[in-house]
Amino acid sequence: MSxxxxxxxxxxxxxxxxxxxxxxxxxxxxxxxxxxxGENGSGKTTLMNILSGIYYPDAGHIYVDGQEVNIASPxxxxxxxxxxxxxxxxxxxxxTAAENIILGLEDGQRVINMKDVNAEIHKLMDRYGxxxxxxxxxYDMSVSEKQTVEIIKMLFRGAQVLILDEPTxxxxxxxTDHLFEVLRNMKADGKGIIIITxxxxxxxxxxDRVSILRKGHYIGTVxxxxxxxxxxxxxxxxxxxxxxxxxxxxxxxxxxxxxxxLTCLNQYGVxxxxxVSFTAMSGEILxxxxxxxSGQKELLEAIAGLQAGTGSILxxxxxxxxxxxxxxxDPLKIKQMGVSLAFVPEDRLxxxxxxxxxxxxxxxxxxxxxxxxxxxxxxxxRNLSEDIKDRLEVVTPGINYPVRRLSGGNVQKVLVGRxxxxxxxxxxxxxxxxxxxxxxxxxxxxxLNEQKQKGVAVIFVGEDLDVLxxxxxxxxxxxxxxxxxxxxxxxxxKEEIGLLMTRHGAEPALEAQAGQETGKEVQDA
Numbered sequence: 001m002s003x004x005x006x007x008x009x010x011x012x013x014x015x016x017x018x019x020x021x022x023x024x025x026x027x028x029x030x031x032x033x034x035x036x037x038g039e040n041g042s043g044k045t046t047l048m049n050i051l052s053g054i055y056y057p058d059a060g061h062i063y064v065d066g067q068e069v070n071i072a073s074p075x076x077x078x079x080x081x082x083x084x085x086x087x088x089x090x091x092x093x094x095x096t097a098a099e100n101i102i103l104g105l106e107d108g109q110r111v112i113n114m115k116d117v118n119a120e121i122h123k124l125m126d127r128y129g130x131x132x133x134x135x136x137x138x139y140d141m142s143v144s145e146k147q148t149v150e151i152i153k154m155l156f157r158g159a160q161v162l163i164l165d166e167p168t169x170x171x172x173x174x175x176t177d178h179l180f181e182v183l184r185n186m187k188a189d190g191k192g193i194i195i196i197t198x199x200x201x202x203x204x205x206x207x208d209r210v211s212i213l214r215k216g217h218y219i220g221t222v223x224x225x226x227x228x229x230x231x232x233x234x235x236x237x238x239x240x241x242x243x244x245x246x247x248x249x250x251x252x253x254x255x256x257x258x259x260x261x262l263t264c265l266n267q268y269g270v271x272x273x274x275x276v277s278f279t280a281m282s283g284e285i286l287x288x289x290x291x292x293x294s295g296q297k298e299l300l301e302a303i304a305g306l307q308a309g310t311g312s313i314l315x316x317x318x319x320x321x322x323x324x325x326x327x328x329x330d331p332l333k334i335k336q337m338g339v340s341l342a343f344v345p346e347d348r349l350x351x352x353x354x355x356x357x358x359x360x361x362x363x364x365x366x367x368x369x370x371x372x373x374x375x376x377x378x379x380x381x382r383n384l385s386e387d388i389k390d391r392l393e394v395v396t397p398g399i400n401y402p403v404r405r406l407s408g409g410n411v412q413k414v415l416v417g418r419x420x421x422x423x424x425x426x427x428x429x430x431x432x433x434x435x436x437x438x439x440x441x442x443x444x445x446x447x448l449n450e451q452k453q454k455g456v457a458v459i460f461v462g463e464d465l466d467v468l469x470x471x472x473x474x475x476x477x478x479x480x481x482x483x484x485x486x487x488x489x490x491x492x493x494k495e496e497i498g499l500l501m502t503r504h505g506a507e508p509a510l511e512a513q514a515g516q517e518t519g520k521e522v523q524d525a
Contacts, residue, residue: 002066005192011060038213039437041407052084053077083154098134173498251283256457264309272298282318287472342424355404359385388417409440
């Protein structure tokens, strides 16, 4: 019997003339956690989609427990004991946890005995340390609970190999610790686990080995005990990369944005923001932390004029001192008022860019109303596109190439580059580095720091607490649509913010909020 749960040999996959994977070898042992690293567009997800039956390889061989197999569909992968937990969960919202876990199973019975099913699921939960209410509806669950349902669903189907795509992207530190504890229990039970992630500190904490892909090619595998963040990064990008975020002190901070008692409803008529108040200063980066769905999206959209609400959103020009009320104004009206605001939304292609257009067309979206007559000047957007392409090292066949065909990191560079080119005084960013490789992420961090040094007020909604603590000057924590604390990023601890994200310890944190209204840094939460 083979020591390897999975072996991939010479795997290649082409999309047209582009090689997503080319002659890739990879293996995962039974009872180990393998981390898979690579820049955006390096072929990680494509390779795992081949293993889970979503794509079929153009060349190569796959071995499960030493035997060559043919995986032509996800159903084949299930039968071979391979399960993939995607970053975007595949659950039915109106079903309970137990109903989702058994959904699609074929056992030859017309009527399923849910009492027996629940007993069997509870055995799995006790075995690996899961904590889940099986009767809870998915629409009432936190992100962590939904992820737990997905993992149990795969284990219930007999998975011996689990693939997790960015499993900690939207988890609190406490939830991440619990997930890692579960994964270690699964590893001890002989499961093979593959984690796709960009968080190097987590790679070093949880994995046994690390495999690296670069531009669709297999670069190598190292034992985690012998690896460092710098060494792994150099293997990913092929050159030495400096990983330090250079955080400077706030530059002549002045009140730029004041939110007073802001309340907004989401699309279902439920309060997404409840009586939120805070101040953002020019020349600083204000981080926004919170579990997914805590009101981050609605907050930025309300400031940008895309979300209705009650309360007040006051923008003060740091240079002139002129103050304007933004709430109730649409983006065009805000622009006509002379408010210099830029917005990098969470949905890059759905809200930020037009996927079928090239870079010049997407540059023109922000400036076409400045044109005169029916014909618009083509040279400025072309020049701006070339400048962004060269300065941010956007990898594209040409500036007219549709942006939807670019990798996620290059799409983000186009979007951030365009917004920064507006020379804003207030810059809003929602998950600016979500799903980006470490090299591209640091390019974005440097751009945000440049804006801060120019006196721009930057609001940075992020999900990686380590980055928030290194990049930001202050961090506002949202929990269920309310401000649970505002802390000094230079002195706060990750665990402290994690507790605020789940309301534990929120009461003393609220008391600290008063000091930030004048721009003072809060020392304790």
